[in-house]
Amino acid sequence: MEKIILKGITWGHSRGLLPLQAYAQRFNELNPEVEIVWKKRTLQEFADFPIEELTKSYDLLIIDHPWVGCAAATSCVLPLDRHLPKEYLINQQENQVGRSHDSYFFGGHQWALAIDAATPVASYRKDLFEKNKTLIPDTWSGVLELAKAGKVAAPAIPIDLLMNFYMFCQFHGQIPFQSDREVVDHYTGLKALETMRGFYGLLDPQFFNANPIKVAEIMSSSDDYWYCPFAYGYSNYSRPGYARNILTYGNLVKYKDNQRLRSTLGGTGLAVSEFSANKDWALKYAQEIVSESNQIHEYTANGGQPGHRKAWLDERNNLLTQNFFSNTIQTLDESFIRPRYHGYLHFQDHAGDPIRDFLMGKLDADAVLEKVDKIYKKSKNV
CATH class of the missing domain: 3.40.190.10 (Periplasmic binding protein-like II)
Structure with a gap:
């Protein structure tokens, strides 16, 4: 059986790369037929090469929320509300940090999951x-x-x-x-x-x-x-x-x-390309890595800065980071979109x-x- 390879594009910092790679490894252990390869690039490279062009080459994309207007206009990534369970998206919305989840909702659709929160x-x-x-x-x-x-x-x-x-x-x-x-x-x-x-x-x-x-x-x-x-x-x-x-x-x-x-408000979202030949696998990975459990545990432990509120309120995560999350969550909640x-x-x-x-x-x-x-x-x- 030929192995399925999913390609992802993210930004070049430990926070933006390592938790994605860590769960790609775990995902492969659970699904041996699927390998996920993440490539990093600089923030300037993101600016220099439009994300809508990258969707033709990558299955999974880390995006910035101001890009969702382009997503709605070009339909180059999947509207996740049509593909993920309603209760899952409700959990994401109810547990967002600031308005991170809402920031990826535009034109009546959810174009990405708030995998990372920052301001x-x-x-x-x-x-x-x-x-x-x-x-x-x-x-x-x-x-x-x-x-x-x-x-x-x-x-x-x-x-x-x-x-x-x-x-x-x-x-x-x-x-x-x-x-x-x-x-x-x-x-x-x-x-x-x-x-x-x-x-x-x-x-x-x-x-x-x-x-x-x-x-x-x-x-x-x-x-x-x-x-x-x-x-x-x-x-x-x-x-x-x-x-x-x-x-x-x-x-x-x-x-x-x-x-x-x-x-x-900054942070990043995880989107799935409309052009992916393996949309179901890409959606499965996206749903799992941004899930409440993974965000609280493995995502944060591997250097990530999660988008799920329960991860920010978690006592172990705050012990790990000298209370980074509890000390700054007010500013994220008050931030401007x-x-x-x-x-x-x-x-x-x-x-x-x-x-x-x-x-x-x-x-x-x-x-x-x-x-x-x-x-x-x-x-x-x-």
Whole structure:
């Protein structure tokens, strides 16, 4: 009997690869006729080669929730509500972290399962704060004071700056994308950019080339930086033995009226290609790896950051990660969901560039908002 081989595509980090490979091995032990091979690629490669093209070559795909508008428009992945048991999807919906499961529901269909949940959260070197007898910031003003002392790190590549621009627009009172003509009103946009310049201007310029993984690596491998106020969380760095020093994670700081910053939901979903020659096997693997039991146990144990709420509340998982999950779940529950219309990814791929240029002193604020809105209208075909 010829062996069935399923191909999957994911992103290149321990969190995004190892739990998929681990369950592929277990799946093969239970189903010897099926082998699942996972390939990794960089986040930039995901941006450079459209996922809809990848569906022609891969059976299983790890996706970002803003892509589901494209999924609905092209039907290149399976609507899982037509293939998975209703009670299974109800369990996923009732046990989501934040709105992770809902973020993959678009146009009346569920295009992926929330296999992984994340949003920007705070991280810090608890040992350094204790050694220096310094309090961990809990307010925005406290973050700025620590940044002035040169102890703060934060990712500042274009995509992360754009996600934080959404956050700072809400900081100043407006939720982005309420209009088809502009991302936010001009006043709010200027205030958000001004707040961002006040913060990023205090950081080492090296962070304009650092993503959240790079920041976590810098913070865990040296004693130069004690605190990061917002970067997509990675529970791996809170696990003993993963990096030289452990990072502790927590919710975002307060800024006014005791309100906390509201970050932008990330995480990933698992989708099944419409072009797969072995859809039933691909669906079986997807259903099992995102199941409540696997997410609580094997998925998390193998370095994953699960999408199922019971895994986040599990006592053993929190012991394993210095309470990463229980310490940050509030921020995930409060997080902002990006637009998912077909075309949004064009905006996301380009709108962070002028913000970065502004923060590096290459562009004025009015020009930034003009460029951002131009990109937005192009993405909406307005």
